Amino acid sequence: MRIPRTFGQYVAVESPVHSLDAKTKMGLVAAYTVALFTVERFAGLGAAGIVVIGAVVLAQVPWRLALRGIKAVSVILAFTLFAHALRWNPATVSLVRFGPLAVDGEGLRTGLFFAARIVLLVVGTSLLTLTTTPVQLTDGLERLMRPFARFGFPAGDVAMMLSVALRFIPTTAEEADKIILAQMARGARFDEGGLLRRAKAYVPVLIPLFVNLFRRAEELAVAMESRCYHGGPGRTRLDPACMRGRDWTVLSCGAALLVALGVLL
Amino acid sequence: MIEFQNVSYTYSGADVPALVDISLRLAPGEIVVLVGANGSGKSTLARLCNGLLVPSEGTVTVNGMSTIDPERVFDVRSRVGLVLQNPDNQIVGTVVEEDVAFGPENLGVATADLRIRVDDALAVVSLTGMERREPHLLSEGQKQRLAIAGALAMGPDYIVFDESTAMLDPPGRADVLAVMQRLRSAGHGILHITHHLDDAAHADRIVALDAGSIAFDGQVEEFFEQNERLSDLGLELPPLAAAAAYLRNAGLVVPAAVADARGLVEALWPS
Ligand SMILES: Nc1ncnc2c1ncn2[C@@H]1O[C@H](COP(=O)(O)OP(=O)(O)O)[C@@H](O)[C@H]1O
Numbered sequence: 001m002r003i004p005r006t007f008g009q010y011v012a013v014e015s016p017v018h019s020l021d022a023k024t025k026m027g028l029v030a031a032y033t034v035a036l037f038t039v040e041r042f043a044g045l046g047a048a049g050i051v052v053i054g055a056v057v058l059a060q061v062p063w064r065l066a067l068r069g070i071k072a073v074s075v076i077l078a079f080t081l082f083a084h085a086l087r088w089n090p091a092t093v094s095l096v097r098f099g100p101l102a103v104d105g106e107g108l109r110t111g112l113f114f115a116a117r118i119v120l121l122v123v124g125t126s127l128l129t130l131t132t133t134p135v136q137l138t139d140g141l142e143r144l145m146r147p148f149a150r151f152g153f154p155a156g157d158v159a160m161m162l163s164v165a166l167r168f169i170p171t172t173a174e175e176a177d178k179i180i181l182a183q184m185a186r187g188a189r190f191d192e193g194g195l196l197r198r199a200k201a202y203v204p205v206l207i208p209l210f211v212n213l214f215r216r217a218e219e220l221a222v223a224m225e226s227r228c229y230h231g232g233p234g235r236t237r238l239d240p241a242c243m244r245g246r247d248w249t250v251l252s253c254g255a256a257l258l259v260a261l262g263v264l265l
Numbered sequence: 266m267i268e269f270q271n272v273s274y275t276y277s278g279a280d281v282p283a284l285v286d287i288s289l290r291l292a293p294g295e296i297v298v299l300v301g302a303n304g305s306g307k308s309t310l311a312r313l314c315n316g317l318l319v320p321s322e323g324t325v326t327v328n329g330m331s332t333i334d335p336e337r338v339f340d341v342r343s344r345v346g347l348v349l350q351n352p353d354n355q356i357v358g359t360v361v362e363e364d365v366a367f368g369p370e371n372l373g374v375a376t377a378d379l380r381i382r383v384d385d386a387l388a389v390v391s392l393t394g395m396e397r398r399e400p401h402l403l404s405e406g407q408k409q410r411l412a413i414a415g416a417l418a419m420g421p422d423y424i425v426f427d428e429s430t431a432m433l434d435p436p437g438r439a440d441v442l443a444v445m446q447r448l449r450s451a452g453h454g455i456l457h458i459t460h461h462l463d464d465a466a467h468a469d470r471i472v473a474l475d476a477g478s479i480a481f482d483g484q485v486e487e488f489f490e491q492n493e494r495l496s497d498l499g500l501e502l503p504p505l506a507a508a509a510a511y512l513r514n515a516g517l518v519v520p521a522a523v524a525d526a527r528g529l530v531e532a533l534w535p536s
């Protein structure tokens with residue numbers, strides 16, 4: 001049994017995409033999402049697909065990782081496809097019929113369109129976390145949240161919280177694996193019975209996991225305080241994230257292209 | 266100099282003090298090993314060193330600065346690094362260099378200097394070349410050396426290790442002990458808290474805590490000679506020192522604290 005740890009799984013290579021500022025990439029992902037939801041034709045999705053393929057190749061991210069997110073939404077994909085394509089005893093002409101069950105040509109088209117849109121959305125957005133370290137992401141978020149600091153919003157603390165949470169995902173997943181193995185060694189079964197029974201089987205995993213998390217949190221607080229963390233202003237950065245000329249060029253050209261794509265196709 | 270003067274500490278809500286009337290000194294360039302049973306107050310003492318806890322009675326000073334002084338909190342913490350037992354719980358960054366930079370970033374060190382500090386600290390712990398590695402992909406020994414680099418990057422004079430070798434395999438432990446030696450040579454004062462008396466072989470001095478009080482403060486050799494007291498303190502002589510004790514009881518002249526088996530052999534049969 002493996003706990004997935006896709007989120008925040010950064011691929012450490014040097015590429016033109018990696019070197020872009022996190023805010024640039026967030027802006028592009030936002031424009032890309034808007035474009036995906038405004039295109040009305042397959043040609044539009046095809047164009048978006050070309051953009052994503054280009055981005056994955058440029059980013060030198062292995063396809064296996066770039067496409068991994070699709071597995072998580074496979075149920076939604078299947079549901080989208082079937083809900084649109086299948087008809088029960090339709091009066092209209094159908095593509096294929098199995099008794100009362102029929103595949104509707106128009107519905108299949110729509111289903112494929114929506115499914116392709118979900119796939120493109122997942123691959124495109126996961127590219128952001130694959131090419132940006134969680135710290136760069138949270139730094140970017142902090143910068144975007146900074147205007148709200150004026151109204152007393154603790155932007156720095158929130159960014160640090162997010163960053164630490166992301167940092168502890170792999171550690172926690174490893175620990176959960178260990179506890180699951182330990183419980184299995186004592187005869188616990190996680191693959192038996194209905195949904196409720198399976199969910200219940202995880203209670204003896206979650207309790208020690210949470211107890212350990214609290215212990216970790218306490219020690220982490222000691223470690224962070226020992227290293228002079230104070231949550232106040234005046235923190236400097238090893239990699240100060242700043243928008244360079246290249247970022248502005250890529251952001252404005254990319255966003256313009258994506259918006260044009262959304263409007264025209 | 267880290268100096269404890271008649272320090273007592275009681276946790277809020279506790280009936281008995283965790284530390285009673287501790288007076289202690291740690292000078293630059295020396296390794297002091299601190300031993301004691303579970304609950305004897307070792308971690309409490311460690312946290313008093315950098316002002317995470319402040320004494321209920323008495324004073325702790327670091328290079329003359331009192332840890333109670335609110336103006337000096339960050340001065341004190343950057344002078345005294347603290348490395349804990351479980352490396353997983355003290356690594357904040359998602360890649361190695363980000364983690365090392367965490368301390369000096371908090372201190373507001375300028376970006377150009379940050380890079381120098383990170384490179385220097387990683388060189389001391391032999392992790393150069395791993396800058397972009399994710400911490401959870403490192404071995405336990407490497408993680409612990411990363412935690413040391415994180416403390417070093419603040420530019421401390423002293424480093425307190427709170428059972429930092431307890432979770433490591435023998436090679437990982439040897440690496441961390443070697444780093445401590447290197448730090449001592451570079452003039453850092455080291456307080457090494459441990460359960461293993463064999464770690465004392467490399468120490469300049471040993472301090473033993475018993476139920477919150479200092480039961481011994483002096484030479485390692487002298488401490489090992491009083492081996493009947495050790496079991497009262499919840500400690501056990503390492504095999505080599507136990508062998509030396511038996512030999513001494515049998516009337517042979519060997520040192521009570523030897524660093525390795527060869528030392529013992531040479532004491533018996535000088536070449
Ligand atoms: N946060 C706390 N609150 C109350 N009592 C504590 C706390 N931490 C430690 N103690 C108590 O203080 C004593 C010394 O603990 P500690 O310094 O952790 O010992 P050691 O590190 O030698 O095992 C123990 O009796 C322990 O139960």
Ligand SMILES: [Mg+2]
Nearest residue numbers: 307308309428
């Ligand atoms: Mg302790």
